[in-house]
Amino acid sequence: MIHISILVPLGHTSLVNIEGSYQILSELNNFLAEKGREPMFEVQLVGLAPEVSQRNRLFTISPEVLAADVKKTDLIIIPSLHGDQQKAAALNQEFIPWIQQQYQQGAAVASLCLGAFFLAATGLLEGKPCATHWKMAPAFREMFPGVHLMDDKIITEEGRIFTSGGAYSYLNLLVYLVEKYAGRDIAILTAKSYAIDIDRQSQSPFIIFEGQKAHLDEPIRKAQEFIEASYQDKITVDQLSDMTAIGRRTFERRFKKSTGNTVVEYIQRIKIEAAKRDFETSTKNINEVIYDVGYVDTKAFRTVFKKVTGLTPLEYRNKYNKQTINL
Template identity: 65%
Template structure:
């Protein structure tokens, strides 16, 4: 039997992550019994206090055990923790020695969405790949530059530590862990029962690019604004360097530091974001939208679009254009 400890942190945490993972992992035992096999999981809610108020008292969660009562566990599940991440880390600092001790004794750790901030705060993520919600990618990189954030992935797994991307991608990680510990057939049953796409691996199609502007480098902010206002033009690094009186290497170094993108990547992502919105809302052809955002080479445009979103322009339109969706379902 595998013991699963679903943490109930202090502060504003995801009730959905806590209750949902408790339900799904517990349901696995029912599926296994129906298949004539032994139950696989012992699932418990674990916290620092017996009474845990959530969302300003709107919800109350009562952990079944306190961390001191769990001498050995096999899998620790960390839900998303909302709000100021530094405050969340301080509020839950007493969880950290227990988590590290259990990991050193062989426990696996899975964290959902922005729960990755708390896990990274334990120091266990240094040098490892990590996923989190794409919207908080820049904030994460600033707080934890020694962690290899891969914000396009739905989930990661390395050295017994698993992370999931944005929002409901925790379902994909949960199914993956069920497959690992209970078998592919049970994972398929769970995916069908809860209607979870078992083979999703990327959150790139869902990312809305929002240029990182929380930095204090004013010339770089102006360069970003110029790119965003003139996305239809062919903008070069040399052009921007001259425009803002910066040497090319200096511009590239400062731009990367401030935005977590190279200048070329930023230009491409701004153009692709505009093209995405066109594919979502307009009837223009892919080529028309390509020209609108300053591309003349069809192959280059499609290659960059696929790299950024994980989908071809046509696949993206079919997925997100209302008229396209209605036509397919008619």
């Protein structure tokens, strides 16, 4: 029997992650029975207290067992913890040695969305790939520079450590885990029963690039604002360096340190974000949008757009703008 522990952390936690994981994973034995197979899973809510209040006491979760009483588990699910991540980790500090011990005993550990912050706080993610909500990527990198964050990924896996991307992409990780433990046929049945898009690999189409301005380098912030206001024009590193009165090499180093992007990458991301808005709202054809955001080489634009979003310009427009027609 595979024992699954879904954590019920203290503080503000994703009820959807907890209840959704419990519902789907608890149904697996019924799916196995449909296939003429024996039950395989025991699913429990595991907490640090007998009752955990959520949403200003609108909801109360009563874990079935306390972590201290679980001597052996096979899979730990960490839901998304909201708010100040350092405070959330401190509030749930008692979980950390238990998770570490269970991992050393052979358990797998999976984080859902912002649960990656708490998983990283255990030290188990150090040097490993990780996914989380794309909007929290800058904060995650700042807190855990030793973790290989992969902004675009829906799922990462290495050494019995699993993570999922933002929000409802936790469903994709659950189906992935079902396949790991129960096989492809049960994973497909689970996906079909809950209308989950199986094998989705990227959260790139959902990412909104807002520019990383949570830094104190004012000249670099000035350069960012200039790029965002003038993205239709040809902008060079030398131009930005002269504008901020910083030597080119120093400017490039400070820009990368402050934003996480090279200057060229940042300009590309701003142009792509502008193009995405046009594809979502306008009736312009593809080439019109490409030229309007300052690209002359349409092939280069299409290559960069596919790399950033995971979709071609036409696929993106058709996905988000149903008023347009294929041109």
